[in-house]
Amino acid sequence: MAEKDRILIVEDDEDISMIEETYLQSAGYETTVLRNGENILSYMEEHPCDLVLLDLMLPGKNGYEICAEIRKKYDLPILMVTARNESIDKVRGFNIGADDYIPKPFDPMELTVRVRANLRQYHRLKENAGKTSTPEENAVPEIQIGDLRIQPDSWRVFKKDQEIRLPNREFELLKFMAQNPNIVFSREQLMEKIWGYDYVGDTSTIMVHINRLREKIEDDPKNPKILETVWGAGYRLNKNPE
Incomplete structure (x- = not known):
């Protein structure tokens, strides 16, 4: 019997957490609820999970701080659930x-769909990252940019x-664009290619991931030569940056 995915719900509102638990358990997930994130890292060390459902407005420590702490140590989906719906709040969270x-x-059914889509993508990426190198005759060549x-x-x-x-x-995301250089991809196309056709999240996460990559691979992230923005169209990877 396949092991169930484990979801950690960090939510101080008992009614909301009850709704989240009920629907997610009905969808076949194991759930645990924490009312605040004060000791979340120590809890996660002892109780591993596959996804965190994180409220933004929590007592003591807010969701932004908790998200940053988790991300420094764990590479797993973090879904923020919050009444703050301004674009600036979304971008800050991303x-x-x-991840979402x-x-x-929220519609509990939509919540379940978002959780399922993020977990499916998470497991696919883990599986790909865990694969050993292919035999030499089937190996994918190194890409030089x-x-x-x-x-x-x-x-x-x-880099150097x-x-x-x-x-x-x-x-x-970087690998896909490097394998398809000099082609402009819209945010929607990149969401489909990297996050999957069934993903229903906000496309602004693409902008954030591009910016994160630029901080790591560009000589001058504010004047990118590798990951270029094509205004009004999307992004492309320049195979021959000057």
Whole structure:
């Protein structure tokens, strides 16, 4: 029997957490509820989970702080659930590592769909990252872009021979664009290619992931030469940056 995915719900409102638990358990997930995030890292060390459903407005420590703490240590889906629905709040959440943003009040069925989509993508990326290199005759060639080297088989990236650590989703985004250089992709196309056709999240997460990659691979992130923005169209990877 397959092991159930474990979801950690961090929510101080008992009624909301009860709704989340009821629907997620009905969908076949194991759930645990914490009322605040004060000791969340120590809790997660003893009780591993596959996804965190995180309220933004919590007593003591807010969801932004908690999200940043989790992201520094764990590469797993973090879904923010909050009544704050301004674009700036979404971008801030994505910037510190959130994978999705679900506004309150929410449709419990939509919540379940978002959780399922994020978990499916998470497990796919974990599976790809955990694969051993293929035999030499089937190996995917290393991709060279200026002083950047991408090794698709080993999921490693080097800049000037210094290895850059990328979360799974950032690596997959960079690899996809490097394997399709000089082609402009819209946010929607990148969401479909990297997050999957069934993903229903906010496309602004693409902008945030591109910006994170630029901070790591560009000589001057504010004047990118590798990951270029094509205004009104999307993004492209320049195979021959100057």
